[in-house]
Amino acid sequence: MESLLAAAPFHVAAFSSVSSPSAHSPSVLRSIRGGGRAVRCASAKEAILYALEHDEMFNSEEVIQWESGKTINSIAAAQGIRIRRRCRPRYPSEGSGDDKAVPRNILEQIVWDKEVEVSQRKAKKPLKSIVESSEHAPPARDFIGALTAAHRRNGVPALIAEVKKASPSRGVLRENFNPVEIAQAYEKNGAACLSILTDEKHFQGSFENLETVRNSGVQCPLLCKEFVIDIWQIYYARSKGADAILLIAAVLPDLDMKYMLRICKNLGMTALIEVHDEKELDRVLRIDGVELIGINNRSLETFVVDTSNTRMLMEKRGDIIKEKGILVVGESGLFTPDDVAYVHSAGVSAVLVGESLIKEEDPGRAIAGLFGKELLS
Numbered sequence: 297m298e299s300l301l302a303a304a305p306f307h308v309a310a311f312s313s314v315s316s317p318s319a320h321s322p323s324v325l326r327s328i329r330g331g332g333r334a335v336r337c338a339s340a341k342e343a344i345l346y347a348l349e350h351d352e353m354f355n356s357e358e359v360i361q362w363e364s365g366k367t368i369n370s371i372a373a374a375q376g377i378r379i380r381r382r383c384r385p386r387y388p389s390e391g392s393g394d395d396k397a398v399p400r401n402i403l404e405q406i407v408w409d410k411e412v413e414v415s416q417r418k419a420k421k422p423l424k425s426i427v428e429s430s431e432h433a434p435p436a437r438d439f440i441g442a443l444t445a446a447h448r449r450n451g452v453p454a455l456i457a458e459v460k461k462a463s464p465s466r467g468v469l470r471e472n473f474n475p476v477e478i479a480q481a482y483e484k485n486g487a488a489c490l491s492i493l494t495d496e497k498h499f500q501g502s503f504e505n506l507e508t509v510r511n512s513g514v515q516c517p518l519l520c521k522e523f524v525i526d527i528w529q530i531y532y533a534r535s536k537g538a539d540a541i542l543l544i545a546a547v548l549p550d551l552d553m554k555y556m557l558r559i560c561k562n563l564g565m566t567a568l569i570e571v572h573d574e575k576e577l578d579r580v581l582r583i584d585g586v587e588l589i590g591i592n593n594r595s596l597e598t599f600v601v602d603t604s605n606t607r608m609l610m611e612k613r614g615d616i617i618k619e620k621g622i623l624v625v626g627e628s629g630l631f632t633p634d635d636v637a638y639v640h641s642a643g644v645s646a647v648l649v650g651e652s653l654i655k656e657e658d659p660g661r662a663i664a665g666l667f668g669k670e671l672l673s
């Protein structure tokens with residue numbers, strides 16, 4: 297049988313006899329696989345359609361898992377990923393086999409919660425229906441184009457302004473939170489793009505916020521700020537009007553990242569790939585087709601914020617980033633014009649800012665304070 301390993305990410309295993317979710321456990325799949333076929337598809341779209349028709353869709357690391365007999369966590373750990381997965385969203389009944397396990401840090405907790413959330417959402421709205429609604433969404437806007445134009449226009453990093461009510465590290469940032477008003481104020485005051493938090497449990501965000509902002513007349517391209525662990529979330533974000541989506545290197549193994557990048561491209565979306573350290577950056581720089589990298593100054597595992605992180609990583613890898621034509625976003629912990637100038641001189645073309653704007657009485661006007669000048673729209 298053709299190796300699925302070599303075939304990933306766009307070759308789809310066809311297990312025509314598999315229909316009920318309970319039959320999807322890796323051990324059952326392994327035994328069915330002898331009778332299954334590996335199907336080679338000419339394009340990503342064809343592969344996806346084929347998978348949908350046969351009610352089969354896997355994240356690519358899962359295919360590898362079945363092929364190699366290794367667990368997803370050991371594959372991820374071999375790539376330096378510390379975040380463990382608990383149960384795959386597709387198989388809620390499977391669990392990790394270790395129900396007493398406790399998350400090692402907040403990011404792991406968020407990912408475990410997300411696995412449960414996504415499996416529940418998928419049970420209500422299967423992938424097939426979400427893919428169909430994503431096809432009816434208005435075309436995605438050019439996220440990178442908006443950043444480049446704003447950077448050129450203003451001579452300071454383009455602003456991705458974040459619509460964020462709360463965070464695990466800072467608690468509630470703004471009591472009086474009207475996402476549409478905030479988004480409109482950001483746009484009016486020169487934000488190039490907006491980032492909308494969609495995680496409910498830890499950030500008090502929602503996909504409804506994303507959708508209402510999209511339908512409010514705001515023109516800025518929108519980033520769906522989500523903890524993506526499953527392709528379902530990408531299609532869902534597109535169906536709600538997202539133009540870009542965050543993919544976090546600390547969470548996603550390489551093949552999932554490649555697979556998800558291809559899906560984003562198919563949907564016309566931009567992937568903002570977030571890294572925090574040199575190891576993650578090096579992994580991401582080895583992946584073809586990456587156009588936008590975010591360097592997070594905050595560790596999602598410890599919450600420690602250090603703006604020199606952007607500078608340090610740019611000093612180490614700036615040359616290759618430039619050579620590849622990748623745009624870099626400096627993320628988190630930016631409060632003053634000096635902070636913005638510091639990451640600008642390190643080589644970023646854009647900044648992602650939440651707290652220092654959203655906490656202000658008038659978040660729109662706070663933009664001029666952050667940059668030391670008014671931004672042109």
Ligand SMILES: O=P(O)(O)OC[C@@H](O)[C@@H](O)c1c[nH]c2ccccc12
Pocket residue numbers: 458460521522570592627628629630648649650651652
């Ligand atoms: O509020 P700050 O410090 O300006 O940070 C904004 C943004 O960078 C931060 O919210 C963020 C960066 N990466 C994330 C991943 C998930 C959730 C949130 C984030």
